[in-house]
Amino acid sequence: MNKKIFIWSASTIFLFFCLIFKANSQTQETTKPYTYTVGGNVFKGFIMKHDEIIGHLVQGHPTGFELFINKNTYGNKDWEHRFNYPDIGVSLTYFDLKNETIGKVISATSYLDFYLRRKRKSNVILKIGTGLAYNTNPYNRETNNKNNVISSRLSFALQGRIGYHFKLNDRLKLTSSLTLSHFSNGAFRLPNKGINIVSANFGTSYKLERTSPELSPENNQTTISSEIKYNINLSAGVKEVIPVGSKKYPFFTLSMYADKKINTQSALNLGMDFFYSLAVKQEVKTDRDLAGDDNPDFKQVGLVVGHELFVSKISLLTQLGIYVYKPYKSTGQPIYQRYGLKYYLNNKYYAGVLLKAHLGVADNVEWTFGIRF
Numbered sequence: 001m002n003k004k005i006f007i008w009s010a011s012t013i014f015l016f017f018c019l020i021f022k023a024n025s026q027t028q029e030t031t032k033p034y035t036y037t038v039g040g041n042v043f044k045g046f047i048m049k050h051d052e053i054i055g056h057l058v059q060g061h062p063t064g065f066e067l068f069i070n071k072n073t074y075g076n077k078d079w080e081h082r083f084n085y086p087d088i089g090v091s092l093t094y095f096d097l098k099n100e101t102i103g104k105v106i107s108a109t110s111y112l113d114f115y116l117r118r119k120r121k122s123n124v125i126l127k128i129g130t131g132l133a134y135n136t137n138p139y140n141r142e143t144n145n146k147n148n149v150i151s152s153r154l155s156f157a158l159q160g161r162i163g164y165h166f167k168l169n170d171r172l173k174l175t176s177s178l179t180l181s182h183f184s185n186g187a188f189r190l191p192n193k194g195i196n197i198v199s200a201n202f203g204t205s206y207k208l209e210r211t212s213p214e215l216s217p218e219n220n221q222t223t224i225s226s227e228i229k230y231n232i233n234l235s236a237g238v239k240e241v242i243p244v245g246s247k248k249y250p251f252f253t254l255s256m257y258a259d260k261k262i263n264t265q266s267a268l269n270l271g272m273d274f275f276y277s278l279a280v281k282q283e284v285k286t287d288r289d290l291a292g293d294d295n296p297d298f299k300q301v302g303l304v305v306g307h308e309l310f311v312s313k314i315s316l317l318t319q320l321g322i323y324v325y326k327p328y329k330s331t332g333q334p335i336y337q338r339y340g341l342k343y344y345l346n347n348k349y350y351a352g353v354l355l356k357a358h359l360g361v362a363d364n365v366e367w368t369f370g371i372r373f
Contacts, residue, residue: 035209037070037087041175045199047097051361054149054193060098062197067092070113070205075216079312082265085215087113091129095181095197101146102195103137105183107157112311120167125177127161128316130341133183139191141244148191150183151244156355156365158182158339163201171207176200186355186365188248190240194362228260231271233370235354239279239363241286251277253366259308267308273321275300279364284328301325302336315342317354333358340366348373 042065047058068091073080080086089112095105111129132154137144139151163177179201184194235253240246257271281298306319319338326334340354354366 033209033213034074034076035072035207035212037072037205037207039068039070039173039175039203039205041066041068041177041201041203043179043199043201045179045197048196048198050196050359051193056146057099057102057149062095062097062199064093064095064199066094066201066203068205072207072212074213075218077312079265079310081216081218083112083311084115084118086115087125089113089129093181097195097197101137101144102149103135105133105135105195107131107133107159107181107183109157109159111159113163122167123165123173125161125163125165127159127163127177127179129157129159129161131157133157135183139244149193149195150185151189151191152185155183155185158355161201165205170212171210173205175203175205184355184362186237186362187239188237188365190242190244190246192362224261224264226260228258229267229372231255231257231259231269231370231372233350233352233368235366235368237364237366239277241279241282247282249277249279249282251275251279251364253368255304255368255370257304257306259372265310267310269304269306269308269319271304273300273302273304275302287328297327299325299327304338306338308342313344315344315350316340317342317352335359336363338366340368342368342370344372 044061044063046061049055049058068089070087070089072087073085075081075085090110093107093109097104109129109131111127114126115123116126117124135150135153135155137147138153139145139147159179159181161177161179163175165173165175167173179199181197181199182194185192233255235255236250238248238250240248254274255271257269259267259269261267276299280300281296284296284298300323302321302323304319304321306317309316317338317340321336321338323334337357338354340352342350342352344350348371350370350372352368354368356363356366
């Protein structure tokens with residue numbers, strides 16, 4: 001049953017990312033044709049040792065390759081202007097982690113390439129992508145109990161990249177980049193220290209069309225709202241607790257925060273999180289130092305500050321939080337982070353998926369629904 005639940009969750013998030021890609025790809029009033037670019041990269045890197053207990057797994061230097069297709073934008077929609085005409089893409093990536101214990105990883109991601117600099121012969125890009133990954137050799141208590149980074153075949157993938165593109169001609173580019181790739185199941189199943197790979201990438205890209213339309217001029221009539229917006233959202237999920245193989249417990253988070261736009265695409269936010277996790281309750285009850293406390297106070301409250309980046313109907317949420325009420329300090333770090341995607345159903349209501357972490361180690365995946373008014 002647990003396996004079915006995870007497969008359902010992974011399928012749901014994959015459909016969510018497909019929806020995001022579709023939302024960013026569609027145009028309401030197309031005035032210029034889009035063009036498409038295909039390409040690939042090869043890379044070599046290393047696994048970050050973010051915890052001492054994964055040291056036995058980071059001896060090799062992962063290698064791999066990537067195939068991708070980009071849709072090039074030219075200003076058919078306002079958000080394309082605001083983000084300097086980014087590319088919308090999907091990629092398929094293969095990693096050989098050079099360690100039989102953790103095997104190999106195949107990931108499918110959707111992403112945006114933001115142009116930090118556009119020149120006649122060269123470009124500098126920032127890539128942000130997310131999707132799903134498949135691991136060939138996850139943790140198994142009997143046959144692979146040394147793998148403490150990934151315990152499920154399916155996991156979530158996050159990717160960030162800074163790259164340099166040099167144009168050989170109007171259609172062909174040479175590409176080089178530095179990439180950070182993260183794979184984790186969000187503590188749905190333990191152990192789950194996660195894999196962080198830093199890699200150097202080299203490759204090429206080729207534009208399928210012979211000519212490209214001119215970039216549409218920006219609409220300077222766009223105004224920035226001075227209103228403060230208020231957000232209320234309820235998140236939920238399930239999390240496995242130690243020891244490995246134990247039950248999974250539900251958790252709930254009520255978040256309330258205010259945000260104010262600082263420009264047409266960015267807003268700063270400040271607010272509170274209220275955590276009610278039966279998984280934390282179980283962790284506290286089984287803590288040896290807390291034996292004899294039959295009714296522990298496991299509730300937590302956090303103060304958060306963050307940023308929201310609006311791109312068409314989706315937004316990228318990043319937050320940094322600190323627990324201001326946490327009776328039992330043994331349940332984790334005092335600082336937490338949240339990274340997520342929100343999809344706006346209309347001007348007020350949104351749904352999303354968020355990853356909560358403690359200093360780079362995933363704590364849980366939150367499925368959220370909220371209102372912004």
